[in-house]
Amino acid sequence: MNILKFVPILDTLKSYDKKDFKFDLVAALTVAVVALPQTMAYAMIAGVHPAYGLYAGIVLTIVASSFGSSHQLATGPTNAISLLIAAYMVPFAGQDNFFANLFLLTFLVGAIQFLMGVLRLGSLVNYVSHAVIVGFTAGAGIIIAMGQLNNLMGIKLPKGHLSSIDKVIICLQNIDKLNYVAFGLGIFTIAVIVICKKINKNLPGALLGVIFSVVLVMTLNLEKYGVKIVGQIPQAIPPLSQPNFSPKAIADLSAGALVIAIIGLVEAVSISKAIAAKTLQKIDPNQEFIGQGLANMVGGFFSCIAGSGSFTRSAITYQNGGRTRLAGVLVGVIMLLVLIFFAPYAKYIPNASLAGVIMVVAYSMIDKKALVKVLKTNRNDAAVLLVTMLTTIFAPELEQAIYAGVALSLILYLKDSGVAGVKTLAPVRVSDGRFVEQTINGENPSISIFQLEGNLYFGSASDLEKKLSDNYSDAKVFLIRFKGISVIDITALEVIESFINRAQSDGKRVMLSGVSPKIYRMLEKMHIIDHVGSNNVFMEEDEVFATSGKVLDEASSFVRNIGYSTQERTVRA
Structure with missing residues (x-):
């Protein structure tokens, strides 16, 4: 086995x-500047100290960049994943083994992803539709x-688990306890981020906003005004931990x-594919699963x-020119150096x-363009998006x-795919002797x-x-054309067999055309070939409409012969 295939970073370093x-380093420095406040913020969303977000920003980034498929994918804490972590860790809140269980959750997530990659289940992410992801992300x-x-707002909440809606209600009920200094710092940070984006999208607004806030806290001693700070962050490399494997x-x-x-795999693969569409890199979803x-x-x-x-x-x-997976490794290294040398200020x-x-x-999570596109383009996708978004906001458990969203997507898909593609036509001979087909209108x-047509x-x-029953008529010949069939199963064949039996019992002739070798074998095993007679089965041919022409000639001849026989019986009578 070629080890370079399974450890992509070695292949990158080799060539x-x-x-x-210089492009990878500039991109890494820019990403690290953004990642420092982001990873700490996401740790807060997960309900833990910001230090654990920094540790994840270091370790996960280095390992995923080394083993993943994409050159530009940046791995680490994310908003949606952190929110899910918070939801699943609620039962362990306040317990002595909280962190051992938290790290077990991290390990189990990785073990499932790794196993899915080894089993080459990369295509499974396709079953979570784009509408589900857009709706979940917005919610x-x-x-x-x-x-x-x-x-x-600087408002203290009562202890115990509270939903987001509960928190909003409590804040509104205690609006008179608003800490104006804390609120001012928060609004100031938001303003810095927004202004930096207006000036230059590459300016690290989040980091600058946090740095300016730290300077204000230190110089003005804002803690005495009730402003809560992050507190001590260990000045060390990510410490070893022991997950609770009970x-x-x-x-x-x-x-x-x-x-x-x-959810993590859907995020990772969708991001990788979106960037690969611009860089023309070929993404291997299974390798990305292994890396994550x-x-x-x-x-x-x-x-x-x-x-x-x-x-x-x-x-x-x-956007900042990162060309290889080494950029991701460098992000982790830079964050580690910051943690070692600048942790006292954090x-x-x-x-x-x-x-x-x-x-x-x-706010940036709510993709306004994607929302509008989904809501305007497809009614089914719009329903899936709204249900997913509202369930995300109001359901007691986030995974619901x-x-x-997935269940509704499948239900709507099955509803649409439960419609059989059947066209009822009649042949009409034109002046040059050819047959043309037109829809039957009364x-x-x-x-x-x-x-x-399609899948039956x-x-x-x-x-x-x-549809076969509704369009049953006094026709002398029923021609069933299989040319447009891509998939057919035994249940659909039994329906066709029942129709053939009904037609034959009424003295009508049934002919089958456009039959592929695969469908012929199925018809033969179902004994349908025996029922209609092999002379009434016309195989598909390479020439377009060749089969239809032959079978229509045969059917027309049969109808004319019936007419002659009827006239002879009338004369004899």
Whole structure:
């Protein structure tokens, strides 16, 4: 086996062009500047100390970039994944083994992703539709903003688990307790981010907003005004951790780990493909699964929360010239150096300032263009998007939104695919002797054609039976054309067999045309060939309409002979 295939970073280093290093380094520095406040903010969304977000930003980024498929995908804590982590860790809040279970969740997410990659299940992400992701992301953005309102306003919440809606209600009820200093810092941070974006999209507005806030806290001693700060961050490399591998903990967290794993993979692969469309890189979803899986598995032993591909940081990598996966490795290294040498200053970061960063992130999660496109383009997708978004906001368990969205997508798909493609036509001979076919409009032709199209399976068998029955007529010949069939199963064939039996019992002739060798074998095994007679079966041919011409000539001849026989009986009578 070629090890370079399974460890992509080795292949990158083997063929690395030194000219690419300056582009990778500039991209890495830019991403690291954005990642520092983001990863801490996402850790807060997950309900843990910001340090665990920094650890994940270091470890997950390095491992995923080394083993993943995409050159530009930036892995680490993300908003949607952090929100899911918070939801699944609620039952363990306040317990002594909380962090051991948190790191177990990270490991289980990685193990599931890695296993899916090894089993080459990359195509499974296609079953989570774009409408589900857009709806879930928009709903998650709203929930995240609602959940940070108390930090932005500096309002203390009662202990215990509270939903985002509960937090908003409590904040509104205690609006008189608003901490104007904390609120001012949060609004100031938001303003810095927005202004930086207006000036230059590449300016690290989030980092600048946080730095300015830290300076204000330190110089003006804002803690005495009730401004809460992040507190001490360990000045060290990500510490080793021991996940709780007890059978009970594994059983309790497996369902949540599966949901996080799938959402994480959908995020990672969709981001990778979007960037690859511009860079023309060929993405291997299974290798990406392996890279994401290894990152989270390793992260479980280095005090990391689970993560995935980041929309924001991946886009920054691409926009700032990142050319190889080494850029992602460098991001992790730069963040590690910052953690070692500048951690003492990070403790002064005000929670309100991070809440401001999160508010901007939450707003950016709502893809307005995608929402409008989905809502205007397809009614089914619009329904899926709205149901997913509303369920994300109001359902007691966050994964229910994904289940609801996927289930509705499948139901609507099955509803549409349950319609059998059947056209009822009649042949008309034109002046040059050729046959043309036209839709039957109230006429009662002597030859009736049933043109079957698309997929005919058990789900559409009922509709097929209804259409064949509704269009049963006094025609002398029924021609069933299989030319447009791509898939057919035994249930649909039984419906066709029942129709043939009815027609033959009424003394009508049934002919089959456009029959492929595969369908012929199925018809033969069902004994349908014996019922209609092999002389009434016309195989598909390479020449377009060749089969139809032959069978229509035969059917017309049969109808004329019936007419002559009827006239002879009348004369004799």
